[in-house]
Amino acid sequence: xxxxxxxxSNDEPKYKQIYQQIKxxxxxxxxxxxxxxxxxxxLADTLHVSRNTTLTAYEQLVAEGxxxxxRRKGFYVNALEQVFLxxxxxxxxxxxxxxxxxxxxxxxxxxxQQHFPLKIWRQFANQTLQMKxxxxxxxxxxxxxxxxxxxxxxxxxxxxxxxEENIIIGSSTQQMLVYLGFLLKQDFNSIIVEEPGYNxxxxxxxxxxxxxETLPVSENGAQLDLLAHLQSRLIYVTPSHHxxxxxxxxxxxxxxxIHWAKQVDGFVxxxxxxxxxRYSQQPFPALASLDQTRVIYVGTFSxxxxxxxxxxxxVLPKALIYRYKQHFAHxxxxxxxxxxxxxxxxxxxxxxxxxxxxxxxxxxxxxxYLVAELNKQFxxxxxxxxxxxxxxxxxxxxxxHSEEWLIQAAEAYGVKVYPTSPYFINESRSEAILQFGxxxxxxxxxxxxxxxxxxxxx
Amino acid sequence: xxxxxxxxSNDEPKYKQIYQQIKxxxxxxxxxxxxxxxxxxxLADTLHVSRNTTLTAYEQLVAEGxxxxxRRKGFYVNALEQVFLxxxxxxxxxxxxxxxxxxxxxxxxxxxQQHFPLKIWRQFANQTLQMKxxxxxxxxxxxxxxxxxxxxxxxxxxxxxxxEENIIIGSSTQQMLVYLGFLLKQDFNSIIVEEPGYNxxxxxxxxxxxxxETLPVSENGAQLDLLAHLQSRLIYVTPSHHxxxxxxxxxxxxxxxIHWAKQVDGFVxxxxxxxxxRYSQQPFPALASLDQTRVIYVGTFSxxxxxxxxxxxxVLPKALIYRYKQHFAHxxxxxxxxxxxxxxxxxxxxxxxxxxxxxxxxxxxxxxYLVAELNKQFxxxxxxxxxxxxxxxxxxxxxxHSEEWLIQAAEAYGVKVYPTSPYFINESRSEAILQFGxxxxxxxxxxxxxxxxxxxxx
Numbered sequence: 001x002x003x004x005x006x007x008x009s010n011d012e013p014k015y016k017q018i019y020q021q022i023k024x025x026x027x028x029x030x031x032x033x034x035x036x037x038x039x040x041x042x043l044a045d046t047l048h049v050s051r052n053t054t055l056t057a058y059e060q061l062v063a064e065g066x067x068x069x070x071r072r073k074g075f076y077v078n079a080l081e082q083v084f085l086x087x088x089x090x091x092x093x094x095x096x097x098x099x100x101x102x103x104x105x106x107x108x109x110x111x112x113q114q115h116f117p118l119k120i121w122r123q124f125a126n127q128t129l130q131m132k133x134x135x136x137x138x139x140x141x142x143x144x145x146x147x148x149x150x151x152x153x154x155x156x157x158x159x160x161x162x163x164e165e166n167i168i169i170g171s172s173t174q175q176m177l178v179y180l181g182f183l184l185k186q187d188f189n190s191i192i193v194e195e196p197g198y199n200x201x202x203x204x205x206x207x208x209x210x211x212x213e214t215l216p217v218s219e220n221g222a223q224l225d226l227l228a229h230l231q232s233r234l235i236y237v238t239p240s241h242h243x244x245x246x247x248x249x250x251x252x253x254x255x256x257x258i259h260w261a262k263q264v265d266g267f268v269x270x271x272x273x274x275x276x277x278r279y280s281q282q283p284f285p286a287l288a289s290l291d292q293t294r295v296i297y298v299g300t301f302s303x304x305x306x307x308x309x310x311x312x313x314x315v316l317p318k319a320l321i322y323r324y325k326q327h328f329a330h331x332x333x334x335x336x337x338x339x340x341x342x343x344x345x346x347x348x349x350x351x352x353x354x355x356x357x358x359x360x361x362x363x364x365x366x367x368x369y370l371v372a373e374l375n376k377q378f379x380x381x382x383x384x385x386x387x388x389x390x391x392x393x394x395x396x397x398x399x400x401h402s403e404e405w406l407i408q409a410a411e412a413y414g415v416k417v418y419p420t421s422p423y424f425i426n427e428s429r430s431e432a433i434l435q436f437g438x439x440x441x442x443x444x445x446x447x448x449x450x451x452x453x454x455x456x457x458x
Numbered sequence: 459x460x461x462x463x464x465x466x467s468n469d470e471p472k473y474k475q476i477y478q479q480i481k482x483x484x485x486x487x488x489x490x491x492x493x494x495x496x497x498x499x500x501l502a503d504t505l506h507v508s509r510n511t512t513l514t515a516y517e518q519l520v521a522e523g524x525x526x527x528x529r530r531k532g533f534y535v536n537a538l539e540q541v542f543l544x545x546x547x548x549x550x551x552x553x554x555x556x557x558x559x560x561x562x563x564x565x566x567x568x569x570x571q572q573h574f575p576l577k578i579w580r581q582f583a584n585q586t587l588q589m590k591x592x593x594x595x596x597x598x599x600x601x602x603x604x605x606x607x608x609x610x611x612x613x614x615x616x617x618x619x620x621x622e623e624n625i626i627i628g629s630s631t632q633q634m635l636v637y638l639g640f641l642l643k644q645d646f647n648s649i650i651v652e653e654p655g656y657n658x659x660x661x662x663x664x665x666x667x668x669x670x671e672t673l674p675v676s677e678n679g680a681q682l683d684l685l686a687h688l689q690s691r692l693i694y695v696t697p698s699h700h701x702x703x704x705x706x707x708x709x710x711x712x713x714x715x716i717h718w719a720k721q722v723d724g725f726v727x728x729x730x731x732x733x734x735x736r737y738s739q740q741p742f743p744a745l746a747s748l749d750q751t752r753v754i755y756v757g758t759f760s761x762x763x764x765x766x767x768x769x770x771x772x773v774l775p776k777a778l779i780y781r782y783k784q785h786f787a788h789x790x791x792x793x794x795x796x797x798x799x800x801x802x803x804x805x806x807x808x809x810x811x812x813x814x815x816x817x818x819x820x821x822x823x824x825x826x827y828l829v830a831e832l833n834k835q836f837x838x839x840x841x842x843x844x845x846x847x848x849x850x851x852x853x854x855x856x857x858x859h860s861e862e863w864l865i866q867a868a869e870a871y872g873v874k875v876y877p878t879s880p881y882f883i884n885e886s887r888s889e890a891i892l893q894f895g896x897x898x899x900x901x902x903x904x905x906x907x908x909x910x911x912x913x914x915x916x
Contacts, residue, residue, distance in 0.1 A: 016740065060739040065708025080709060109595040116593070122584055129576055135898060137567040137765045171629050171768070171792040178636070182665050203788040207640050307595045308795035310629070330661040330880075334629040336794045337766035422788075440593060 003038045005046050014049045018057035026066050026077055037067060037075040103414035104449030108392040108437025111306055115362055117355055124345040128338050138337035141325060142169025142313065146340045149347035150299075150313055157353075158272065159285035160297065166321045171310040171334040173271060173298055177204035180296070183320065183327055184234065185210070188266070192235040194222065196423035198243045201236050201271065210234075214425055219385050221247045224256050233266030239287045240275035244394055244423050244435060246386020248278075254287050261294035267317070269296045274303035276356045278389040279364040293317050301343065303391060304356055309339040363391060366438045370446050374436075377450045381458070385433070392437040394420060399457075403432040406457060413456040415449050462496055463504050472507050476515035484524050484535055485561065485906075495525060495533040523900075561872035562907030566850040566895025569764055573820055575813055582803040586796050596795035599783065600627025600771065604798045607805035608757075608771055615811075616730065617743035618755065624779045629768040629792040631729060631756055635662035638754070641778065641785055642692065643668070646724070650693040652680065654881035656701045659694050659729065668692075672883055677843050679705045682714050691724030697745045698733035702852055702881050702893060704844020712745050719752035725775070727754045732761035734814045736847040737822040751775050759801065761849060762814055767797040821849060824896045828904050832894075835908045839916070843891070850895040852878060857915075861890040864915060871914035873907050 006021050008014050025031040037043075040058060044051040058075055061067045067075050128134055133143070147164040154160040170176040181204060184191075190211035193202050197217070205212060213230045215237075216223045222242070227235075237257070239249040249257070261268045270287040278284070288297040292315070300312040312335070316324055346352050371387050374395060385394040397406065403419045410417045418435040421427060438446060464479050466472055483489040495501070498516060502509040516533055519525045525533050586592055591601070605622040612618040628634040643666050651660050653672035663670060671688045673695075674681045680700070685693075695715070697707040707715070719726050728745040736742070746755040750773070758770040770793075774782055804810050829845045832853060843852040855864065861877045868875050876893040896904060 019740065056739075063706070063739045064742050065710050078710070080713070107594065111593050113590060113593040116587075118587055122587065125583065126580055129574075129580065132571065134766050135569050135571040135574070135764065136565065137760070171633075171794075172790045174789050175629075175633070175792050199788055200790065302595070306593065306796075307790075308592050310790075310792060310794045330658055331632050332630045332658070332765075332768075334633050334768060334792055336629075336768045336797055338764075339794055339796075 003042060003046055008047060008049070014047075015053045015056040015060075018043075018047065018049070018054060019060045022057065022061060023064075023066055026080055031077045033077055033079045035077045037077065039074055101414055102411070102416050104441065104445050104452065105416040106418065106436045106438065106441070106449060107416065108418065108435055108439070109302075109307060110437065110440040111303070111391075112359065112362060112439050114442075115358065116306070117351060120351055121342065121346065124349075124351075125338065125342045127345065128341040131341060134338055134341065138333050138340065140328065140331055140333050142167060142333065142335070143337055143340040143344060145344035146347075149344050149352075153347060153352070154286075154288075154297075154299075154315070157283065158275070159289035160292070160315070162288075162292070162297075162315050166315050166318070167313055168316060168321075168324065169311070169313045169333065169335055169340060171312065172302070173273065173300055173312050174200050174204050175334055176298060176312060176314050177201055177269075178207060179328065179331075180314070180316075180324070181205065181208040181210070183324055184208075184267075188232070188234045190232040190234070192227070192230055192232045193425075194237060194242065195425050196244060196420065197236070198238065198271065199422045201269075202425075205236070212425075217242055217245055217247070219245050219247065222249065222253065224253055224260075227256075227260050233261075233264040234269070235261070235266070236269040236271065237287075238271045238273065240272055240284050241278070241389050243271075243273070244386070244392075244420055246388060246390055246394070248284055248389075249287075254290055257287065258291045258294060261291075267294055267296055267320075269298060271298045273298075273300050274390050276304045277360055277363055277391060279360070279367060280388045288315060293319065296320070304359075305343070305352070309336070309343070311335050311339055311343060363439060366441070366443075366446070367393070369443055370436065370438045373447055373450050377454045378458075391439045392435050395434050395436055397432045397434070399432070401432060401457070403434065406432055406434060409456040410453055413452040415452045415456065417453070462501060466505060466507070472505075473511045473514040473518070476501075476505065476507070476512060477518045480515065480519060481524055489535050491535055491537045493535045495535065497532055559872055560869070560874050562899065562903050562910065563874040564850075564876065564894040564896065564899070564907060565874065566876065566893055566897070567765060568895065568898040569761070569849075570817065570820060570897050572898075572900075573816060574764070575809060578809050579800065579804065582807075582809075583796065583800045585803065586799040589799060592796055592799065596791050596798065598786065598789055598791050600625060600791065600793070601795055601798040601802060603802040604805075605771075607802050607810075611805060611810070612744070612746075612755075612757075612773070615741065616733070617747035618750070618773070620746075620750070620755075620773050624773050624776070625771055626774060626779075626782065627769070627771045627791065627793055627798060629770065630760070631731065631758055631770050632658050632662050633792055634756060634770060634772050635659055635727075636665060637786065637789075638772070638774075638782070639663065639666040639668070641782055642666075642725075646690070646692045648690040648692070650685070650688055650690045651883075652695060652700065653883050654702060654878065655694070656696065656729065657880045659727075660883075663694070670883075675700055675703055675705070677703050677705065680707065680711065682711055682718075685714075685718050691719075691722040692727070693719070693724070694727040694729065695745075696729045696731065698730055698742050699736070699847050701729075701731070702844070702850075702878055704846065704848055704852070706742050706847075707745075712748055715745065716749045716752055719749075725752055725754055725778075727756060729756045731756075731758050732848050734762045735818055735821055735849060737818070737825060738846045746773060751777065754778070762817075763801070763810070767794070767801070769793050769797055769801060821897060824899070824901075824904070825851070827901055828894065828896045831905055831908050835912045836916075849897045850893050853892050853894055855890045855892070857890070859890060859915070861892065864890055864892060867914040868911055871910040873910045873914065875911070 008017050040051050040054045044054045062069055068078055069075050147167045150167055151162050151164045154162055185208050191205050192213045192215050194217045195214035213232050257268055272286050275283045288295040297315040371384055381398055383396040387393050403421055407417055420433045420435050466475050498509050498512045502512045520527055523536055526536050527533050605625045608625055609620050609622045612620055648669035649663050650671045650673050652675045671690050715726055730744050733741045746753040755773040825845055829842055839856055841854040845851050861879055865875055878891045878893050
């Protein structure tokens with residue numbers, strides 16, 4: 001082709017338009033293998049642009065392999081197969097309609113927005129952005145400043161004395177269990193999980209194809225005497241606040257677990273996800289406070305602070321920490337270093353403790369209000385489980401309705417309530433149990449929600 | 459510091475000696491961030507020079523950014539990175555010691571702090587904290603608002619048309635490869651990786667016990683003709699900017715890869731980690747722009763924005779997206795939803811494009827300066843590789859010294875340079891190749907670093 005002519009707009013750099021146009025000619029077959037291109041000067045003259053502009057366009061095309069320059073001869077089209085067809089994709093509109101009709105959402109994975117210490121957090125977050133350590137890849141196992149604060153917190157609030165170097169920071173409990181699983185899989189092929197229990201943990205073990213044995217837990221606690229009949233040497237438990245039943249293990253039960261782990265030469269994974277929010281007594285000391293050689297302690301800021309910052313941690317026993325750090329020496333940290341450094345400052349200044357204290361009072365009031373209103377609306381038709389602690393209660397229904405029916409009937413009235421069936425492996429319950437979160441609802445919303453449910457269900 | 463006193467010789471202009479002495483005090487940490495300097499008059503009196511002399515020295519230091527004048531208050535030391543670091547991280551002994559003796563660090567995993575759009579980011583981050591969606595667990599596969607922005611970005615900047623629903627957001631490339639690995643392991647047991655190549659990806663595949671075959675890459679590109687001799691049906695590549703050599707695949711090579719994947723019924727994992735920073739031409743379109751049925755596209759904000767926010771994403775082909783979402787339906791998101799929502803706003807307002815454009819110019823200047831200075835200092839003793847793009851160059855040394863010797867000798871002179879041997883599986887190179895990052899260094903530091911290296915090595 002001796003010359004090319006096409007319109008140029010003012011919206012984009014000229015060289016880019018020329019590059020794109022020629023590329024399109026080649027891709028669509030208008031320009032074919034070994035076709036000559038106009039000289040730089042000629043094309044510049046035709047298009048009324050500078051030679052520099054056409055040169056830049058040609059250079060880009062050469063670099064990407066669309067054309068080649070031959071000394072003293074000019075530019076030629078390279079061999080290219082017919083355009084690789086690009087499936088047309090229509091940008092999908094996100095369908096949010098489903099949530100539009102919900103007036104009250106008893107979701108449990110939220111925290112209270114109204115009492116969030118916005119100003120202080122913002123202030124520390126802004127300070128963090130001035131630090132040099134915010135502009136590099138952080139420590140793969142967590143920022144030392146935060147590890148230090150977590151160690152102090154664990155000692156003061158959970159009775160656990162830990163070496164900062166045994167703390168691994170990660171983005172979520174599940175992420176840490178997934179990573180840890182690669183290591184544990186080398187020595188263990190099965191694990192005991194609570195029934196019912198946290199499905200998120202079970203899923204993480206399932207990814208690694210751990211066989212899973214179940215330890216039955218009722219509203220009265222775990223049946224630890226059954227441990228002797230199980231084969232596994234690894235167990236995952238929520239001793240301070242069983243998920244979802246809310247019971248806590250007594251000191252005797254805790255000791256039983258530690259003994260068991262020593263006897264079978266195994267480990268106990270203690271998921272201490274929300275022990276901060278205990279309303280009737282002081283939080284119980286962690287299992288890890290009794291023994292650290294056999295306990296893998298897992299904590300999170302998702303309940304005590306904010307799930308969105310994705311900040312969790314685990315404390316590994318001596319027997320595992322070195323191996324873990326070797327195994328993941330070339331892996332980057334998963335949690336934001338900005339959030340880590342901000343949280344470190346937040347804890348260092350005592351704000352974290354203050355925030356938890358404040359929230360414990362607020363959540364306690366909400367919990368009491370919710371329980372009172374539930375009793376008022378539903379009387380003897382229900383039993384409330386787990387009102388001593390945490391950010392939700394379970395409600396057992398003494399009716400013939402299924403969990404699914406109750407949820408759908410609620411939704412028809414604009415109220416979202418949540419099932420507990422995902423937490424059960426063996427579905428053999430006679431009565432439906434629903435989960436009611438309350439952390440981000442005010443009294444008015446709680447009352448409205450329960451009134452609507454009364455209409456929906458009875 | 460209320461006053462400074464030091465001897466002045468007659469060999470050089472007095473103002474120059476004063477300037478150099480104070481500069482040295484600051485660089486060596488004798489004067490630290492926010493330390494006050496003696497007044498112009500006072501210093502003139504102590505050193506027995508005219509006020510004009512001390513004024514000239516101070517003006518020079520202000521111009522170069524070492525100090526600043528505050529109206530009616532006097533002169534203060536500015537944040538110099540090394541000094542700044544020490545001031546911030548006092549509590550962490552470990553980091554402090556290691557960096558104390560390092561004056562210039564050619565680390566590549568950093569971004570430019572000076573030009574970070576602090577104010578705008580802060581503003582959007584604060585807005586995000588007011589959103590209700592910041593107080594709940596986010597979408598397990600990423601915030602829809604960010605997915606939308608990434609889809610637009612990929613189309614405009616990388617030529618890839620994607621359905622938002624095929625985008626999975628995660629905390630890091632490695633985390634996503636680890637998660638994806640669980641799925642791929644069901645159909646594949648080996649993978650082809652580049653040699654040399656990114657060790658972080660190799661480690662992720664290693665966790666899953668994938669067998670690894672290698673595809674040789676030289677400074678001139680990948681030897682794709684060898685693909686026919688390999689058994690695997692899965693390949694991990696960095697087509698737009700090979701890590702670490704920096705070469706880009708031509709359109710023919712890209713097509714070869716796609717053909718290969720179709721032929722063997724496999725997948726190409728395209729790691730497009732820093733294609734934004736190409737200096738000689740426009741960034742090349744992504745491999746995924748040619749075909750989306752066989753390409754798993756992986757991108758990150760670590761280079762283009764900030765590694766500390768831990769924000770990456772991948773685009774999965776139709777054949778995998780549904781299975782991935784099923785597999786990880788009960789897993790929580792790993793990336794901070796606050797950062798996701800802030801980034802979405804940042805992109806929506808065009809700030810991200812603006813930031814990348816600005817940084818491309820700044821990094822280009824730094825790259826050019828580094829390359830010029832390297833040539834000036836080391837002449838024919840070195841060959842520079844990969845100066846067309848990215849945030850580092852490789853320097854091949856035509857000496858008998860080993861990589862380790864060069865690194866240790868540099869460290870003895872207070873300069874940190876980085877090995878490339880971790881990227882090679884088979885160690886058979888005759889000459890040492892070092893990696894020089896420059897993103898967070900200014901011209902003065904680059905010059906100082908190379909001068910010190912000249913002393914250390916020759």
